[in-house]
Amino acid sequence: MTVSTPRSTDRNLAVPRPRQAPHDALWPDVVQLPGGSRARSAAAGLLMRRALARLPLSVQWGQASPSGAGPLLRVLEPEAFFRRIGAGGLIGFGESYMAGEWEADDLVGVLTVLASHVDDLVPTALRRLRGAWVRRRPEAQRNTVAGSRDNIRRHYDLSNDLFALFLDPTMSYSSAVFSAFPASGKTFTSAQLRKIDRLLDLTGVGPGTRLLEIGTGWGELALRAAERGARVVTVTLSAEQRHLALSRLREAGVAERVRVDLCDYRQVTGTYDAVVSVEMIEAVGAEYWPAYFSTLRQRLAPRGRIALQAITMPHDRMLATARSHTWISKYIFPGGLIPSMRAIEEESARAGLRIVSDDSYGEHYAETLRLWRERFRRQARQVEGLGFDTVFRRMWELYLAYSEAGFRARYLDVHQLLLTENTTTANGPR
Incomplete structure (x- = not known):
């Protein structure tokens, strides 16, 4: 049995089952926060806060009270959440969930809102720069x-x-x-x-x-x-x-x-x-x-x-x-x-x-x-x-x-x- 858990290089095609390897060796990009500038993380935070506030979602940032109306998205660790998104975009969004940094009682409900408003998440001007921050698929x-x-x-x-x-x-x-x-x-x-x-x-x-x-x-x-x-x-x-x-x-x-x-x-x-x-x-x-x-x-x-x-x-x-x-x-x-x-x-x-x-x-x-x-x-x-x-x-x-x-x-x-x-x-x- 193998587990699909690519390392940061995305070159490994099969790794041992979890009970046969250390946790951090299996999930390096989940266990460790990515590097990157504070400015990029701060920009991601500003972008996400503004984008989510416009959606039919209720969002709770850290210990603050939820705001908005709709399925509840609880961001338990905002700084880690922003850092991952700033470094990896939607890959970081997924890895943040894998790391337990955000939760949703109605996970499908939250994701349905996000999928329905995908064009509203990133401003048009930034979408034109997609190629500058989106990673290309590995040759492998x-x-x-x-x-x-x-x-x-x-x-x-x-x-x-x-x-x-x-x-x-x-x-x-x-x-x-x-x-x-x-x-x-x-x-x-x-x-x-x-x-x-x-x-x-x-x-x-x-x-x-x-x-x-x-x-x-x-x-x-x-x-x-x-x-x-x-x-x-x-x-x-x-x-x-x-x-x-x-x-x-x-x-x-x-x-x-x-x-x-x-x-x-x-x-x-x-x-x-x-x-x-x-x-x-x-x-x-x-x-x-x-x-x-x-x-x-x-x-x-x-x-x-x-x-x-x-x-x-x-x-x-x-x-x-x-x-x-x-x-x-x-x-x-x-x-x-x-x-x-x-x-x-x-x-x-x-x-x-x-x-x-x-x-x-x-x-x-x-x-x-x-x-x-x-x-x-x-x-x-x-x-x-x-x-x-x-x-x-x-x-x-x-x-x-x-x-x-x-x-x-x-x-x-x-x-x-x-x-x-x-x-x-x-x-x-x-």
Whole structure:
């Protein structure tokens, strides 16, 4: 088991579990306050106080009484909070939470307000200077074949037992499709199966279908397709996921119909009647989107169908964050980038594909994340028992709440897309 906890250089790709290393060695940028000028820290303090005062939030600075109306944000250590933000922007904001320097009883509520007013946090004049203070993504996070393998392992090879604590029994780590809100644990599995069945229906998967799945997860979609009579090749870069997926396929009695390959999507061969890829494009990186969509087209048999499930963000936001090193890219998904629908449309068209149908349902993802977050919090002792320390648990809670807030603020969305080969493309036949 490894833990995704980059050091200040962001070069380490796997470190020992928390119980095997000193606290400060695991989280150097959390334990130690960053350097930087007092002027920069003071400027960050002035900026944050003014920005938060304009938002529908109640804010408490240190021991002072809260002011404002809305979800309560308690900044327990204002000077440390300002220092981190002055040195690292939003990375510092996240690290400050990991360090316990700010709290919120309604963490999702606070983050939803911030996501809904993201343009109000920094004055327009300062936004033009973004390039002067935003860190660029480390070269080591580029999604080359070797880089992708390392990036994926840092998240998905944490521990199958960890993910099992908060995912539903299907081990689905993507948005469910609910029949009603609010959802409950009793309906969670059926909502995840509904999502999978919609994707398989989109691509017409049935007896004899040759199906390629890019991004195995823990095997539920491949299992479900095999039960329909399909022959499945599914690929993953996570050894932990592959191990559990193979076990689950054997237990379901469909292992002979499914091949689980530990390889990159760019290394797949053959052609298939259907290709399905669920929330995998977010791990590809903009630099490699052309290769991703070209692979989809090249692997598609004549009259075949492609189903994608993809998280999206507004195009201007995607462009602003494409080269930025963010808290998410540092601690949660190294190398990841959420695309915009415009980017998907343009890149798929260049590869000779066309989008036939598009169904978005961001509110379902917010509900999915709520259930994951509540389950994770209830399992705090079990998470600790697996060897993950308090900083890791706070990091994971912030990640789940931050993601849920993005969907509740409609900053993020999720789409199920059906693509086919564009037979009129100027690229000509394969």
